[in-house]
Amino acid sequence: MDEQRLYQTLKQQFGFDEFRPGQKETIQAVLNQNDVLAVLPTGAGKTLLYQLPAYLMPGSVLIVSPLISLMQDQVDRLRQHGERQVVMLNATLTGRSRQQVLNRLAAYRFIFASPEILAQPSIKHALRKCRISLLVIDEAHCISQWGPDFRPEYLLLKEVKNDLRRPPILLLTATATPRVQNDILQKMGLDEKNVKRVIRSVNRPNIFLAVDQVENDQQKRQRLVKWLHELGGGGIIYFSSRKLANELADWLGEMTGLEVAVYHAGISAIDRFRIQQQFMQGQLQAVCATSAFGMGIDKDDIRYVIHYHLPGSLESYVQEIGRAGRNQKPALALLMYSPGDEQIQRQLSQIELPSQAVVEKVQQKKLPGNALGPQAELIEFYLSHGWDYARLTAMLKKRGHLVNQQLAAMLSYVSEKKCRRANIMRYFGELPVDCPNCCDCHQNDWRLSDLKLPDAVDPVVNDQLDWQKRLQFLFAKESKTG
Structure with a gap:
């Protein structure tokens, strides 16, 4: 992609004359069909990293985001700038309107979706018919940081990538240590050597x-x-x-x-x-x-x-x-x-795993799911994806060590x-x-x-x-x- 066309699109579509630090490098890598991990601070203009390429690539861009409010904000902004080929897939889309959207899904330039809805068979089927030119995962630290805690569906995005015939992937986050960066790539099944990393300082001097x-x-x-x-x-x-x-x-x-x-x-x-x-x-x-x-x-x-x-x-x-x-x-x-x-954080982070006997009885339908305790939904998620008791125990033990390390880093900052x-x-x-x-x-x-x-x-x-x-x-x- 020649620079002249890049700057023309920047001006015509977004009204900017120059790129912010990290933007141009990321966009060029995306247009060259590279997998990219971009770690850019809050306020660095991360939405431009997938919006601009969408006007220079065929097909659709699929953006995975953790919150409806976050997706709605981006959808509204695109529409305010005159973009009509944008849609958000969420639980409010039902009945006839849902089917109409799915029937013409390939016509949309921007498709926003939560990780949960991408697990639905009808959504998967509709997306397979689309030409997804870029898969964007916003708040990509959720793959590492939130996966075991609140949004385990982020761990299924590796399957989504493969299901869509492995389009180039753009992973976006504002904060990720080198360890978290590597964990994100590993959980997405990406080869670290073949991923372009665009990393900018977390320092906000003001x-x-x-x-x-x-x-x-x-x-x-x-x-x-x-x-x-x-x-x-x-x-x-x-x-x-x-x-x-x-x-x-x-x-x-x-x-x-x-x-x-x-x-x-x-x-x-x-x-x-x-x-x-x-x-x-x-x-x-x-x-x-x-x-x-x-x-x-x-x-x-x-x-x-x-x-x-x-x-x-x-x-x-x-x-x-x-x-x-x-x-x-x-x-x-x-x-x-x-x-x-x-x-307080130790208590909030604690996940109690019931006995192996209770877990096995829930799996055998001899006990209801709520017998697994306060974290029943989380535990059932892993069980439904083939995890056994030993693997669950090992994951929670490893997670406990990580929680302690993170709290130690916070206390180091305090002192x-x-x-x-x-x-x-x-x-x-x-x-x-x-x-x-x-x-x-x-x-x-x-x-x-x-x-x-x-x-x-x-x-x-x-x-x-x-x-x-x-x-x-x-x-x-x-x-x-x-």
């Missing part, structure tokens, strides 16, 4: 990194109120507990006078959509959220991200703080820590004395850069006024949401997450 160490949860609550009083609007506060997110959202609103809402997978899809829109438009000044909030949130002026609880890994932490300061203006990433916080940014970069296999005054290790007496954060944006009063979006989300059944 984000100031800080840790607020407190003695207990009561002091942590008091400190959080203080921070919000000083920071004002334009931020996200992440929690590991839905219950506490609910409780503190109401309390923080009362204590600070800010408009604060709660967001997690336990509230309805329409409420999640409403909260997203209100936050995007500045009607909400802060959101208390679980990790379900953030993917697909294209808001470039988030001023701060606060973690009330210790994240389970530096991968998750970097993903979540990367939602701040996408306009390249100064932003704050603040992690609040009290002794013992890591036990860092020299440079938090260097700590993160080393974890991701990068050489640390010289970045004075980038974190509270360099400025232990730092103040918010030193960071020169942009002023909080005044709320925008605008209730006129697109009626089609309202209707779509009213009936949408969101995939489980967070």
Whole structure:
């Protein structure tokens, strides 16, 4: 593909004159029919990596994404730019309309789908009739990081690739250590030597990194109120507990006078959509959220991200703080820590495997599936794909070691004395850069006024949401997450 045509398409279809770092290299590799793993930071313009090639390749591009809201956001953006040959395959597509879409699936340039729906025989059959020129897996770290936890269907994407006659594959993520990169490729059945890797630094120099160490949860609550009083609007506060997110959202609103809402997978899809829109438009000044909030949130002026609880890994932490300061203006990433916080993540990560006798009785239909306990759905998934008890036990043991390693890395970040940014970069296999005054290790007496954060944006009063979006989300059944 000559560069002139590449830049012409960039200008004509997207209105840009230049590529961002990593974009051109990735797109050229895709157009050369290479399998590509692109690890680019949040805000690097990852959607362009498959949207531009779609206008230069025959057939369709299949994009696998973990969340309906994330897919819907991309579908809406494409349609707003005049693209009509775009479709999203999800549970809301039923009856006659579903059959009509499947009958003409090959006519669509962009096909968005969740990993779960790709397992359905009717979807498989329709896709086999299409010319899939590129298979895109968004949030590809789910193959490694989430596979054993929440979305085991990501582990079936290797079969999808083979079922579609092995089209070139583009794996996209914002964070992946060298170990996770290799794990992704191994689980997808790809030869590491033949995969083009486009890796850019996780470093976001405009984000100031800080840790607020407190003695207990009561002091942590008091400190959080203080921070919000000083920071004002334009931020996200992440929690590991839905219950506490609910409780503190109401309390923080009362204590600070800010408009604060709660967001997690336990509230309805329409409420999640409403909260997203209100936050995007500045009607909400802060959101208390679980990790379900953030993917697909294209808001470039988030001023701060606060973690009330210790994240389970530096991968998750970097993903979540990367939602701040996408306009390249100064932003704050603040992690609040009290002794013992890591036990919350250990409890959340724990998967209890019942006895071999119970598992075998469930397999023999002598006991119902719920006899497998709280993780019944996850365990049944592996059993249905041929895993035996010994293999399950070995996988969970290996996963337990990984959880401990990830928590140790998080605690290393919390206790860092020299440079938090260097700590993160080393974890991701990068050489640390010289970045004075980038974190509270360099400025232990730092103040918010030193960071020169942009002023909080005044709320925008605008209730006129697109009626089609309202209707779509009213009936949408969101995939489980967070």
